Amino acid sequence: MKQRVVRVALVAAIVALVLLAVPLAVAIRVSFFADERGEVERAAMAAAVRVSPDFAAGDPVELPSGSSERQVGVYDRQLRLRAGTGPGRADSATRRAMADRVVQDQTHNDLVAAVPVSQDERVIGVVRASTATQQVWNRVLLAWGALLAGALIALGAAVLVARRQARILSAPLEALSRTSLAIADGDLSSRAELSGITEIDQVASTHNTMVQHLAQLLQRERHFTANASHQLRTPLTGLQLGLERALDTPGTDQSAALEEALEQAHHLQHTIDEVLRLATAEAGPPAAASTLPAGDLLDRVEARWHGPFAQDSRRMEVVPDPAALTLPVPGQTTDQILDILLDNARRHGAGTVTVTLRELGGALALDVTDEGTLAIDAMRLFERGATTGTGTGIGLSLALELAESTGARLSLTQRSPTRFTLLLPQSE
Template sequence: MRQRVARVAVVAVLVALALLAVPLALVIRASFFADERGELERAALSAAVRVSPDFATGDPVELAPGHFEGDLGIYDPALRRRAGTGPALGDAVTGRAASGTVAQRDGDGELVVAVPVSSAEHVIGVVRASTSTASVWKRVLTAWGALLAVALAAFGIALLPARRQARALAAPLEALARTSQSVTDGDLTARAGACGIGEIDQVALNHNAMVDRLAQLLRHEREFTANASHQLRTPLTGLQLGLEAALATPGADLRSAVEEALAESHHLNETIDEVLSLAKDATRSGPGAPAQPVAALLERAELRWHGPFAMDGRRLRLGLDRAVAGAATPRRTTDQILDILLDNAHRHGRGSVEVTLRDLGEAIAIDVTDEGSLSLPPSVIFERGTSTGPGQGIGLALAAELAESTGGRLSVTGTEPTRFTLLLPRTAE
């Protein structure tokens, strides 16, 4: 990535230098040749001044000594050299100047300027000045070399910020690639940081939002799997034990066993629906949500949990205030919460377990109390993964989520003995 960005910057610099240097080189060449023609013309004009009107009658001309390095000659109208240096006979340039105009030629390795000398409106001679183009090209090449050196220096200077800019652009993209690779390797906590480049920061923001959404979906999937396994394990075990006991007992009432199994299977089906509803962020507290009297709630709980507690030599007591026995609560959701609290008391509590009902006016309080003690702080007891025994710490966290889905609240209201209190809004029957 860095090499590609640097390559683009280098190409851009080279194109810019070429667009600047090539026209400048052409201008330098034209300027040097124009300057040299100007020098030749000035030398020729200086020599023409020394030609007297008597030149046509044979008056000799003496050229002043100077620093002119080329050939400087004076020709008569017949194009014969009369003084100075140059070809003995004038060339085509000299002939054009003899017609009364300044003539120039650049070719055959020579730069020539011819100036006519007039007297009384007649051309009496021609001054021809010439020099080798090699000397001009030498100065042009020297200037081009200096231009090339400046261009190379500019390229070198421009290369440093180009490389720095390449690093500045490539570093956040490389960091984003590493973050994406970490996510691919399973690290859903990896997040891309900001770099100050708006477009790349937007890509990083979208990437982080995608990872957050992916992590949320995976968390919901894992929680659903854990919730389902937690809620289905105990009822399935009870169903299997009931059927096995009926088959193993001679003369047992199989119809009664089948009816109990059907009731358990209905409860399992409701449990699955409730866990699915929670996984989809649906609630059961809105209009049309199934409701039941709290008396029926406690009776159903006693029917399911009296046997497991009795098998362990423990008592399950239900305290029902008849004044609020007809108060309605969300049916399946409250059943699930009460099952979790009773299962928690069965697994982690001690002694007798008491379920009591209290009327709080706009709400109903259900207390589940056992004779054990709570060793964990109440502030962490509902965090997923928190457990005081061999369990996975799913039940109480799920119960708290279910309580919130009904608009209620689950809290710890006692540690010695342990007491959990479920607050539920009244629901129309």
Template sequence: MRARVVRVALVAATVALVLLAVPLAVAVRYAFFADERGELERDAMAAVVQVGPDFSAGDPVELPSAQPGEALALYDTAARLRSGSGPATGGGAVHRALAGSVAQSQSDGQLVVAVPVSSGERVIGAIRASTGSRTVWTRVLWGWAALLALCLLALGAAVVVARKQAAALAAPLEALARTSLAIADGDLTARAGHSTIAEIDEVARAHNAMVTHLARLLEHERHFTANASHQLRTPLTGLQLGLEAALADPEADPRAALAEAAERSRHLDHTIDEVLRLARAGIGRLPLVANQPAGELLEAADRRWHGVFAGEGRRLTTVWEPEAGRLPVPGRTVDQILDVLLDNAHHHGQGTVTLTLRDLGTALALDVADEGTMPLDSRTIFERGIGDGSGIGLALARQLAGAAEGRLALASTAPTRFTLLLPLHEEG
């Protein structure tokens, strides 16, 4: 780009200089020749003063000294040389001067000016002043050389200015190219900087907006992958363990094992739907899901997790008032939040885990508590990557709660207690 800008500037400057220099060169030539003719005419006029009226009677006339390189000559009415330096017979310029007018001519390398000499109202002769045109051409060539030097100087200045402007134009584009390469190498934090050129700044802003959007899409995709992996691992493990336990016990009731497997598979299907809904919705409110009585969700969570805690010698208890258990909540969304909180209590909590459902009038409070302690700050515990695990579950649970117009908070750290608040709406 730099070379192209310089070339364009040079072409434009060259065209402008040619359009300016050619008329100037013609004007220089005309001015120098006109100046020389004027000088010859002034010298001829000065010589006319020296010619008296007795010249026509044959008296000799002494002409003034000519300028260096000039020749002065006096001709009679027959165009014959009578005094000075010149051809024996006058040429066309002398004949026109004898006719009563100042005449100019250029031939045989000579500039000639002829001025009539009058006595009374009668022309009695003519003064011829001449000089070699080579002298004038020398001055013209020197003028043209000076004009060429000025043009070259202007062209050189144009090159310097063009190179600086090319650098100023290319620098932000080169920086934008480096930013694009950095993004291509995986640095999604790279952004194009500000320049002094409005059009390039507009491109940079569009580029930054595009990168920001792509970064959000990639982050959303990574979150979807992490959410799917985190949420599907537990139900798949439970389904696998239940089937393996049924196969290992020859006296086990296959219908009970199949019923449990069917329930777990339905929960797995709901989990997949919820993760996909979250991925399609992105950031913001999730599409509405069917409501279910809160008590049914707690009973289902108890069935899924009772055996998990019992296998480690721990208890899982549920407490709710009958009226609170009949209140409607977003079924699948709350189901996923409960799984996250119970999984967190299973891996990081201690002792008995208690699920408590409370009716607050305008909202429903669901507490998940255990007998352990939470060493992390309540303000950072919901950030992804926090803690000694994957740091995904609690962040996902808070996102699900927010999408359902609820709020999930760490209500207590010793003992650990998480509280989910869900607003109550009239069913339509």
């Protein structure tokens, strides 16, 4: 990533420098030669004004002192050098100037300017000035060297800027790569940080959203496995014990044992349905659930749990409000919540367990009370994994999720003796 960004920046910088430097180098050459031609012509004109009208009669010429780089000479009509420096015989530019016109010429070695000197509309001589082209080329090459040095400095600055920008651009992508590797190693809490670069931040946000959804899916799968294991343990144990008791006890009514086993199997099926519904439920309004009269629900719960509490030498009482027995409740969900609360009372509570049904005007209240004392912080009571003994700490968390999935409310209403209350709203 870094090398690619640097290469792209360098290519762009080189192309820009070439497009700028080549025309500028050509312009420098043309400008330097044009300036030198002008200087040579001005030198020739300055010398021409020093030639007196008596030049043709042999009057000597005093030429002005000029640059050591230039040659200035005066030629008569016989094309001979009379004063100054230059070729002994006039060159082509000087001969053309005899026709009374200023001539500029460039030979292989010199830049030449020839200016005619006239007297009474008659050319009496020609002033020739010249500069070696190598002198001009030296100045051109020096300027080109300065231009090249500036281009190299600009290219170096472009490299530094490109490397810095490459680090800025690649750093969030490298961080995103490290985050992806951490997630691949199982750390689903890792999230990509925003960098301030819009396009990269969009990728990071999409990545975080994807990871969030994956984490939720994995959490649902894990919760489903844990919830199913937790909820199926008690009914499976009851089913197994009932069948073993029927086989081991002579004279047992096999039909009654099979009916009880069938009832336990139905309850297992309902348990699986509820746990699966909770695992696949999406956020939104509570899903419609099948209902049954509250009295029938209490009868089923008492039939399932009277025996287990009796085996522990504990009592279970059901105290219904007669006015509420016919009111509908979400059967399977409420069944599962009560199973969790009663199992929790059996494992962690003490004494008699009482299930109370109350009608509150617009809602039904189901209280599960035992004679024990809550030994865990109420703030952590419904957290998954929170437990006071050897349990998994799943039950109360699952009961709360089940209650919320149908719009009900589960809460601890008393610490000693311990009492949990499930509020079931009644539709009007």
